[in-house]
Amino acid sequence: MTTEDLFGEGAQPDIPTSAPQPAEPESLATWVPRGEESSEDLLELIRTLQRELLLTRDDALGTRAELAVLRQRWEEVADGDLAQALLRIDQLEDQKEALRHEILSAAYMHEKITKQIIDDLNQHYTAQLDALRGSRTWRVGTLALKPMRVLRRGARQ
Amino acid sequence: MTDAPFFSLIVPVYNSDLRFLQEAIDSVRMQSFRYWELILIDDKSPNSEIVPFLRTQAELDERIVVVEQAENGGISVASNAGLAVARGEFIGLLDHDDLLGAGALRTAAEALTADPQIDYLYTDEDKVDELGEFSEAFFKPDWSPERLRNQMYTSHFSVYRRALVEQVGGFRSEFDGSQDHDLALRVTELARHVHHVPEVLYHWRILPESTASSGDAKPYAWDAGVRAVDEHVKRTGTGDGAVRGPWQGTVEVTRTLGKGHRISVVIPTRGGTGTVNGVERCFVVDAVRGLLEQTVAGRLEIVIVYDTATPEGVLAELRRIGGDSLVLVEFADEFNFSAKCNLGAVHSTGDILVMLNDDVEPISRSALEDLCAPLEQQDVGLTGGYLVFEDGHIQHAGHQYAHRGYGHPYQDYSLDDPGPFCALDVDREVSGVTAACAALRRTVFFEIGGFSEELPINFNDVDFSLKVRQAGYRILWISRARLYHFESRTREARVEQFEVDRIRARWGVPGNDPFVHLRTRTMMRRERAGL
Secondary structure, eight states, X not given: OOHHHHHOTTSSTTOOTTSOOOXXXXXXXXXXXXXXXXXXXXXXXXXXXXXXXXHHHHHHHHHHHHHHHHHHHHXXXXXXXXXXXXXXXXXXXXXXXXXHHHHHHHHHHHHHHHHHHHHHHHHHHHHHHHHHHTSHHHHHHHHHHHHHHXXXXXXXX | OTTOXXXXXXXXXXXXXXXXXXXXXXXXXXXXXXXXXXXXXXXXXXXXXXXXXXXXXXXXXXXXXXXXOSSOOXXXXXXXXXXXHOOSSEEEEOOTTOEEOTTHHHHHHHHHHHOTXXXXXXXXXXXXXXXXXXXXXXXXXXXXXXXXXXXXXXXXXXXXXXXXXXXXXXXXXXXXXXXXXXXXXXXXXXXXXXXXXXXXXXXXXXXXXXXXXXXXXXXXXXXXXXXHHHHHHHHHTSOSEEEEOSSTTOEEEEOOOOTTOOEEEEEEEXXXXXXXXTEXXXXXXXHHHHHHTSTTGGGEEEEEEEETTSOHHHHHHHHHHHGGGXXXXXXXXXXXXXXXXXXXXXXXXXXXXXXXXXXXXXXXXXXXXXXXXXXXXXXXXXXXXXXXXXXXXXXXXXXXXXXXXXXXXXXXXBTTOOOGGGTTSSOEEOSOOOTTEEEEEHHHXXXXXXXXXXXXXXXXXXXXXXXXXHTTOEEEEEEEEEEEEOXXXXXXXXXXXXXXXXXXXXXXXXXXXXXSOGGXXXXXXXXHTTO
């Protein structure tokens, strides 16, 4: 019996009969018993699953052991110079970040205020210009200067 | 020290040499730790100078208590008389001519204060001669119940919680000579924590008539020890009985494997051949032949996991000699020892699995049974064999994980050598065993996920052993399970960096081994050769 028989066409065709390698989890997940499997087929499936179980357990136990080692190493250095240095680096990084944030905020505010001032100035300038143009003096002056403009236009033509 | 423990030191006295007795008493009085009483029990010494001497000592120091026995009753009766008047939370035992190391009580008190659940504590010890010269320091393993069954290794200086000693009925006269071994066995059966202080805090006087100078100076003591262990193993179900061990003072626990077990021996092979003692042989074929001569051959299944390249002639020979006991499993992948072992395990049917290299061959007919029988104790997770090279030098007597590395201690010793403090003649707890010859229950194999296939060649047995211990099981090295290991004839050991990185990532960098002292380590052959 091959893995292909168990898991369908195309599933790990290179696995030798007598040496079942751990099956891909998705292959196992999609495998559906057809009711035609011989006891040898099922025995082989059990072996495959047992092998998968071994690998998974080893992986889980190994990961747990690695975590314990890392925790222990952290505890070992937690009160030492290295930990203090790492802590100081963290603090300095925080300070640097805070300063950067302040600088950015200040620059933003500076830009915003500058823009506001320019807008205000433009607004005042426009208002004053409009007020000037709407004034009696401006209108009288405009009327007084009108014949001069007509003459200047005629001379150009 | 607040809430300091109070020690009652019990010293039976019988016809003592007054000079040495004075030194023993002085070694207690010179302790920097103050909370103690010294109980000197005269066991009706014929020497008329003894009692006046003891009375004088008591007058000099109010912490010294003298008990005078009306008649000679032996060491246990005398010790019980001391126990009856003891006021301390803990009792310590001191022989009348020995010396308590400076700082012994303070060190013990610190340990007992740090862990209130310690019911029994022992320290390292050495010998002191008549001139006061020290020698033979015994750096003991951490708590090793199997070794205590095989040898009274905890010995001196031992501190017992008094309530527990009283609970077990104190000392027993029928074990005089090994009454301390008997007491230690009974107390540790009930002790919550047993603690080892790895410091030499006791100096055992070497005199011609003392057991310190020779194990056979008191043969009655040896036999009393055997009886104490015999009772203990029957009481606790840890063995069938006990007999004298191979070396003076040692005890051998007898065990037979229950008939209901089926043993599957998994042998990875490629059908290699080599010359042993001038004779050309195919290792796996001879390994199978050796197995079929074992006492447990009738309950044996031999699973051979062979590489595709294994010669057909070898397979044919295996089929011929193995018959129905043989299961052949082909392994077509790239070499991976762990994967081969795992594959063999899933093809096996036994409730006990024995992982065996193809170049291993039993020396005695009972080697396999000796290896497997301790597994009937449910807290024993793994057992390993006593492996010797072709030339009779030790190849494996348990692993040692220390000095930032992983090694085989005792390789300088040969087969008939008892080793330091009989370490090679007693079954004992170890940190790990080689996968070249290791036995475990099938359930444990699956519980720990078998061998890590991320470690295809080296350290897979180290990882395997550490997983077994992590799961809470004891690992035993079995002195009687003796086998030849024609190592390096089939594969040259070469460690890759990724293997070191892998094992260290999982288990850290080895520091001190709990069962083999730093100084016990001997260089491996490869190291001596500069490889």
